[in-house]
Amino acid sequence: MVSPVPGPKYLSVREHLRRRVAALPELTLLPPEPLLCAEYGVSRITLRRAVDGLVADGHLVREQGRGTYVTRPAIRHEYRESFVHRIAGWSSVMAETGAQVGTKVLAQRVVPAPAAVAAELGLDGASDVIELQRLRSVDGAPNHVAHSYLPADRYPRVAEEDFSQGSLYAYLRREYDADLAHARIVVDVGTAAPEEAALLQVVAGSPLLVVRTTVRDTGGEPLLHSFSRLRPDVSQVEFEVSVGGR
Numbered sequence: 001m002v003s004p005v006p007g008p009k010y011l012s013v014r015e016h017l018r019r020r021v022a023a024l025p026e027l028t029l030l031p032p033e034p035l036l037c038a039e040y041g042v043s044r045i046t047l048r049r050a051v052d053g054l055v056a057d058g059h060l061v062r063e064q065g066r067g068t069y070v071t072r073p074a075i076r077h078e079y080r081e082s083f084v085h086r087i088a089g090w091s092s093v094m095a096e097t098g099a100q101v102g103t104k105v106l107a108q109r110v111v112p113a114p115a116a117v118a119a120e121l122g123l124d125g126a127s128d129v130i131e132l133q134r135l136r137s138v139d140g141a142p143n144h145v146a147h148s149y150l151p152a153d154r155y156p157r158v159a160e161e162d163f164s165q166g167s168l169y170a171y172l173r174r175e176y177d178a179d180l181a182h183a184r185i186v187v188d189v190g191t192a193a194p195e196e197a198a199l200l201q202v203v204a205g206s207p208l209l210v211v212r213t214t215v216r217d218t219g220g221e222p223l224l225h226s227f228s229r230l231r232p233d234v235s236q237v238e239f240e241v242s243v244g245g246r
Helices: 009-022 033-040 044-056 090-096 115-121 168-176 194-200
Strands: 060-063 067-070 077-080 101-112 128-138 141-151 182-191 207-216 222-230 235-238
Touching (some): 044 060, 115 141, 115 222, 168 222
Antiparallel strands (some): 207 222
């Protein structure tokens, strides 16, 4: 039996199997269907639907005469924060690779600065920030949810601009002549809350990569803070570091 998660039964089985095969050596054969059905307490149809999803995602391979075995999914998209020669937003970098980038604005509003954001931006507790939340997709598949925060008094027009297309960084450079010179990036791991899981089309409680970025100008003043919560099965985070200006 598996621990229940919100949604149809096959989603629980698929998530349990995904974690299970991730810990197995590549090319390991899965047990026969009847044994897995008995182990998970599900019908053959439910099991096959769960396995089909893992095959589609590249975690498993079916081979006639051999069975179903473990493989490793290729990284399909890269999350890049390029900061060697420029600070470039995710949408700009992905578009340069030829990917079809999609954006859905989930929230865009002026709010009191949360304590953690105020600390990153050097704001006092009474300051307001513009909160911008976006669901980002690549080639039609959800990739991550991005949360961006900017000082409201510095970038007031951000609250009204349409960010369903284009790059926030490019907009700040174009409209405010923003000096996006340095980026501090921290990566950790979180889990998907139910609403977030629905947006990213994963099971609630699934692991997510969390990328936190604070961008500063050449004088070291913080200009914006953001964090993105990414599906790790379709993303990787790349850092490129230049030493001595090379």
